[in-house]
Amino acid sequence: MAHGYYLYFEDTDGDKSKSSLWVGDGVVAPSAMADLITALEPITTASVYKHAISNVVQGAGAAAQANPYDVRDKAEFRFTDDQGNIQTVTIPAPLSTIFLDDDTIDTANLDVIDFKDQCIAHFQGRGGEALVTFLGGSRIRAPRRS
Amino acid sequence: MPNLLQINYVDTDGETATSRHWVDETVTDEANDPETLWPELEAITSAQIQNADIIFDTELAGEAATDGPYDVADKAVLYFRDSAGFTQKLSVPAPEASIFETDDETVDKSNSLVQDFVTEVLIYLVTRGGAALVEFIKGRRMRKNRKGK
Numbered sequence: 047m048a049h050g051y052y053l054y055f056e057d058t059d060g061d062k063s064k065s066s067l068w069v070g071d072g073v074v075a076p077s078a079m080a081d082l083i084t085a086l087e088p089i090t091t092a093s094v095y096k097h098a099i100s101n102v103v104q105g106a107g108a109a110a111q112a113n114p115y116d117v118r119d120k121a122e123f124r125f126t127d128d129q130g131n132i133q134t135v136t137i138p139a140p141l142s143t144i145f146l147d148d149d150t151i152d153t154a155n156l157d158v159i160d161f162k163d164q165c166i167a168h169f170q171g172r173g174g175e176a177l178v179t180f181l182g183g184s185r186i187r188a189p190r191r192s
Numbered sequence: 193m194p195n196l197l198q199i200n201y202v203d204t205d206g207e208t209a210t211s212r213h214w215v216d217e218t219v220t221d222e223a224n225d226p227e228t229l230w231p232e233l234e235a236i237t238s239a240q241i242q243n244a245d246i247i248f249d250t251e252l253a254g255e256a257a258t259d260g261p262y263d264v265a266d267k268a269v270l271y272f273r274d275s276a277g278f279t280q281k282l283s284v285p286a287p288e289a290s291i292f293e294t295d296d297e298t299v300d301k302s303n304s305l306v307q308d309f310v311t312e313v314l315i316y317l318v319t320r321g322g323a324a325l326v327e328f329i330k331g332r333r334m335r336k337n338r339k340g341k
Contacts, residue, residue: 047322048318048319048320048321048322050245051317052247052249055264055285055286056257056264057257057263057264057285057286058257058258058259058263059263061263061264061265062264063264063265063285063286065283065284065285067282067317068317068318068319068320068322069316069317069318070316070318070322070324071322073316074220074221075220075248075250076248076249076250077250079316081312081315081316082309082312082313082315082316082317083252083254084312085305085308085309085311085312086284086309086312087254087255088288088305088309089268089284089287089288089291089305089306089309090284090285090286090287090288091257091258091259091260091262091286091287091288092257092263092264092285092286093254093255093256093257094252094254094255095251095252096249096250096251096252097249097250097252098248098249098250099247099248099249100245100246100247100248101220101221101222101245101246101248102222102243102245103197103221103222103226103227103243103244103245103246104222104227104243105200105227105230105240105241105242105243105244106227106230106233106234106240106241108234108240108241109240110202110203110204110238110239110240111204112204112238113203113204113238115238116203116204116205116207116239117201117202117207117208117209117239118207118209121236121237135211135213137211137233137236137237138201138203138209138211138237138239139201139203139209139238139239140236140237140238141235141236141237141238144236157232157235157236158236160232160235161232161233161235161236163232164228164229164232164233168213168215168216168219168226168228168229169213169214169215170194170214170215170216171194171214172194172214173193173194174193174194174214174217
């Protein structure tokens with residue numbers, strides 16, 4: 047399968063533009079595209095300030111389950127980061143079993159505890175801030191199925 | 193800077209959703225085992241985790257933007273034929289004026305800068321389905337708005 051490849055441009059007015067392209071299987075890092083960038087820069091007056099590759103990770107094996115909440119409902123987990131800011135992790139179609147009252151995430155639930163530990167281990171803030179403390183969470187209610 | 197992990201879900205009705213998370217800059221592809229999250233994630237969602245994309249970006253310290261008649265709202269749209277015979281297009285924002293013929297619209301296929309870029313495109317870029325691009329057909333400027341006009 048092809049990988050998404052994105053080029054980001056900015057002109058002298060500060061206006062930005064993005065081109066979405068595809069590259070072959072063998073390209074897994076933006077650095078592999080250096081020759082293309084070298085050939086691109088002379089034909090544009092914009093600065094090519096960033097490029098990105100999208101690498102696909104295979105999903106999990108479990109099938110979707112029947113549940114009161116579909117993907118329009120989200121569980122929002124809230125954390126403090128190492129700068130003292132609030133960071134959120136939002137998960138679609140949360141299982142009803144992780145809530146105390148349909149709205150509040152049960153912080154004593156073992157699956158919640160395992161997941162918040164994984165969030166702290168793997169996720170960051172946009173600026174690279176580490177997630178430090180789980181504060182709790184709630185369900186964001188989307189329109190329900192009729 | 194962290195990389196973006198986009199996890200794609202589907203529920204029993206076939207509806208889809210994506211959650212977006214920032215992950216360490218060393219997590220760039222499947223080799224870094226981002227799927228170690230899946231068991232804990234599956235335990236709290238009823239949706240199937242279809243797959244995920246890691247958007248791995250790199251800042252470039254290349255050439256600064258320069259003034260020209262065309263800004264990023266203008267594109268040089270380049271048309272290619274792929275190995276299946278279909279036409280594919282690629283847009284270059286803020287094209288240099290010198291790559292066009294005297295009509296300011298048609299990309300000059302004999303221009304050496306255009307030829308150099310086309311050579312690299314044919315080496316690296318493919319279609320969404322993975323088909324190679326095999327031939328540059330033509331190019332033209334798509335006018336969105338001109339500076340000062």
